[in-house]
Amino acid sequence: MHTTPFEIRPSDDQSTQIDFSSWVRATSDPSELKLNIEGFSYADLHEPARLAELTSRFEAFFKEADPKAHAAFDAYRASGGAGMTPQAISDVLLAASPHVSRFVATLFGVEREVETLMEQTAERGPLWRFKKEFAKKRLFKGGAGKAWxxxxxxxxxxxxxxxxxxxxxxxxxxxxxxxxxxxxxxxxxxxxxxxxxxxxxxxxxxxxxxxxxxxxxxxxxxxxxxxxxxxxxxxxxxxxxxxxxxxxxxxxx
Structure with missing residues (x-):
């Protein structure tokens, strides 16, 4: 049995390929899938009471990792966003998202794969900045190139x-x-x-x-x-x- 839900491996053209075949094999029998957080099994993901316990684990994980971001998220959750600007809500959710990602990666035991994807995304960071700063602000403007x-x-x-x-x-x-x-x-x-x-x-x-x-x-x-x-x-x-x-x-x- 494969313990990793999915594999990332280079293809012949050196680009990233995500092969989900091992994920399919791993989940063909849900009773065999082991979660990477002690005390929880795959079947618990379908039980509301167990999901509530898992949420409590996440809350503790989030609070320990980033108390300030957790407090802001907790306040947003309690208020439902009432009285907050769209920018403030966005800031709260963006601050929480990395912790959700890390917790889920740990839960399914795919930390290595997630790290690989993050590294590949970071490597292409200059491309996104180039598109924002040059292509969008300079290249696609009406007067682009007229000074040449x-x-x-x-x-x-x-x-x-x-x-x-x-x-x-x-x-x-x-x-x-x-x-x-x-x-x-x-x-x-x-x-x-x-x-x-x-x-x-x-x-x-x-x-x-x-x-x-x-x-x-x-x-x-x-x-x-x-x-x-x-x-x-x-x-x-x-x-x-x-x-x-x-x-x-x-x-x-």
């Missing part, structure tokens, strides 16, 4: 140069793979942060250039300067006034 004075071919050259300067591996670019998607997101965020600081600094937005940002701008400038096709269209970004690049020079990148 070059051709589409020059734009493609500049994009590839800048992405590679920020660490996107040349081997994955233009492959149409998930690896390319994530690499572009990571490199794109570094470029977005550079541009964001430049915009805010120009408007006295309370941000300052750091040595790391200056070094990042220098890499992009050098990458653009290496491409003969970009000598004209990227001249303003490549040129430096004085012996060393100023904040204004780096903002032009």
């Amino acid at each position: 004075t070059g051709s589409p071919v020059e734009a493609a050259h500049a994009a590839r140069r800048a992405l590679k300067a920020m660490g996107a591996p040349k081997a994955v670019l233009e492959t149409g793979t998930e690896e390319e998607e994530l690499a572009i997101a990571k490199a794109g965020l570094l470029l977005w942060e550079l541009d964001d600081v430049a915009r805010k600094a120009a408007k006295a937005g309370g941000v300052t250039w750091t040595d790391e940002l200056h070094a990042r701008a220098a890499k992009v400038r050098a990458a653009l300067a290496e491409d003969p096709l970009l000598h004209t269209v990227a001249a303003g970004a490549v040129e430096v006034v004085g012996d060393a690049p100023s904040d204004t020079d780096d903002a032009a990148v």
Whole structure:
């Protein structure tokens, strides 16, 4: 008998595959399924009285792990949300959800599998941030790209140069793979942060250039300067006034 309700294993294309066959085998005879919390069996999940006891176990687990979040959830539950704003209710539920997840994972003995999924989700975190900060706020705006004075071919050259300067591996670019998607997101965020600081600094937005940002701008400038096709269209970004690049020079990148 398999004691793990489901397995996570890499498929031939290295992407995550969830195989539920062991879960089916494990639950084909409910009497054989053992829960991972002492004193409870699968059959107890169908008994209201036993579910109430299990809920008490969860309450103790939640309170010990995060007393503040538990108190907030308890107050929300008692009031039914009366007098609370939608944002406050959302905050309470979001604070409680990780504890529910951990308790359920422990109950069914799938902590390792849940941890694997969490790690994989975290690895793709830059992708979600890229979509939020760049794609949604910049790419899909009505005036996106209007400031560019070059051709589409020059734009493609500049994009590839800048992405590679920020660490996107040349081997994955233009492959149409998930690896390319994530690499572009990571490199794109570094470029977005550079541009964001430049915009805010120009408007006295309370941000300052750091040595790391200056070094990042220098890499992009050098990458653009290496491409003969970009000598004209990227001249303003490549040129430096004085012996060393100023904040204004780096903002032009």
